[in-house]
Amino acid sequence: MLDVNSKYKLDNLDPKWDNKKIKYDLLHYNWPAKFLEATREKFPNITDLTEIHTQLSVNDLVTLRKHLEAYTRSAEFSAEVDKFVHDVVSVELEDTRYPDEYLVQYTAGLRIVVPDQQAKNRLLNFHTGYWTGYDNGTNTIWTPITDAYDTNTMYVTDWDTSHSLMKRIHDERWPMEKIQSECEKVSWPVDVKVGESYLFNQGHLHGNVNNETGKTRMSFDVRIAHRDIDFGRRRPGSFYRIPNQYNMLQKEKIDKDKNWLVFVSPNDEYINMAPYFMIREYLLNWCETLGIKPNEWSNEYHECQWMPKLFDFVSRKNTGIVFPSIYNFSITPDERYSLFEQAIENHCQLIFCDENLIVNKKEDIEIIKKYYDFYYN
Numbered sequence: 047m048l049d050v051n052s053k054y055k056l057d058n059l060d061p062k063w064d065n066k067k068i069k070y071d072l073l074h075y076n077w078p079a080k081f082l083e084a085t086r087e088k089f090p091n092i093t094d095l096t097e098i099h100t101q102l103s104v105n106d107l108v109t110l111r112k113h114l115e116a117y118t119r120s121a122e123f124s125a126e127v128d129k130f131v132h133d134v135v136s137v138e139l140e141d142t143r144y145p146d147e148y149l150v151q152y153t154a155g156l157r158i159v160v161p162d163q164q165a166k167n168r169l170l171n172f173h174t175g176y177w178t179g180y181d182n183g184t185n186t187i188w189t190p191i192t193d194a195y196d197t198n199t200m201y202v203t204d205w206d207t208s209h210s211l212m213k214r215i216h217d218e219r220w221p222m223e224k225i226q227s228e229c230e231k232v233s234w235p236v237d238v239k240v241g242e243s244y245l246f247n248q249g250h251l252h253g254n255v256n257n258e259t260g261k262t263r264m265s266f267d268v269r270i271a272h273r274d275i276d277f278g279r280r281r282p283g284s285f286y287r288i289p290n291q292y293n294m295l296q297k298e299k300i301d302k303d304k305n306w307l308v309f310v311s312p313n314d315e316y317i318n319m320a321p322y323f324m325i326r327e328y329l330l331n332w333c334e335t336l337g338i339k340p341n342e343w344s345n346e347y348h349e350c351q352w353m354p355k356l357f358d359f360v361s362r363k364n365t366g367i368v369f370p371s372i373y374n375f376s377i378t379p380d381e382r383y384s385l386f387e388q389a390i391e392n393h394c395q396l397i398f399c400d401e402n403l404i405v406n407k408k409e410d411i412e413i414i415k416k417y418y419d420f421y422y423n
């Protein structure tokens with residue numbers, strides 16, 4: 047149950063991120079041109095993103111969204127967005143809560159809001175970050191790729207209204223229709239042009255209304271997280287990455303000749319009640335995309351939190367192990383470090399799917415340490 051009052055304490059509200067609009071230099075960061083170019087890789091006939099709905103079917107839009115999200119994970123975009131985030135946080139806001147120690151969302155959110163999207167079940171209803179897995183220490187930089195205005199833009203409410211509405215929604219268990227209609231009454235459309243970004247906090251209720259402008263709006267959003275937040279399911283290393291660190295798993299680093307296996311631990315909160323055989327199947331498919339051919343799949347014995355099977359595998363020379371995540375362990379972080387060191391000594395390779403990470407040498411362990419440091423802080 048969400049403790050609404052504790053979430054809406056004023057000290058959780060950073061005025062710098064309280065519904066603020068900022069300008070950035072379009073010559074430095076020409077997001078509209080970059081996204082148009084990336085769009086044309088898939089659909090070369092597109093010349094105007096605001097008219098995209100006249101040329102693409104709904105299925106095409108899904109294809110495009112996936113293509114653009116892959117683009118936001120590219121080295122080129124990641125490097126640019128890291129500079130952009132740094133400029134917003136340190137230069138524009140002079141936010142001392144973000145010295146060098148913050149994390150950036152791995153895959154930017156990409157929104158394509160076509161006219162009359164509600165009729166196609168594509169309306170993004172009002173919500174807070176508390177419903178979508180964020181703590182309110184998570185801040186969002188929302189950047190339109192086309193001018194956002196009137197009914198094609200995002201609608202927001204202020205902090206106090208968000209607080210009182212969230213309280214009523216939870217106390218009275220409102221249905222979606224009422225949440226949407228009541229939020230529409232107290233919110234306003236953010237008018238954000240190309241060359242501007244909008245900053246808000248995960249406590250603010252926000253969402254879309256039916257787009258009646260006749261124009262498509264496109265935007266991307268990037269979340270950043272400082273040390274003091276409760277990460278929940280949005281973990282460092284998987285949902286967030288360290289700035290200027292991307293492409294951690296280069297396929298050429300993988301030694302395909304090792305004796306590979308897929309390994310899942312059923313004894314920790316990462317897997318919890320999820321059927322680990324389903325996760326294992328996902329990993330086996332992922333191995334195929336990496337060109338790894340596992341000889342075996344295995345899981346730790348139930349209730350053996352000290353992980354005897356895993357330590358045994360690591361003690362064998364020339365082993366490769368594919369894990370779901372750096373968090374799928376029932377041993378302490380210190381015990382994990384010594385396991386990783388043992389693996390390196392024995393020429394084992396460890397690969398982590400959720401974080402796209404390989405442990406091959408000592409420096410790789412340092413990256414995991416940083417993520418643990420954020421998460422277990």
Ligand SMILES: [Fe+2]
Binds near residue numbers: 173174175178252
């Ligand atoms: Fe949102």
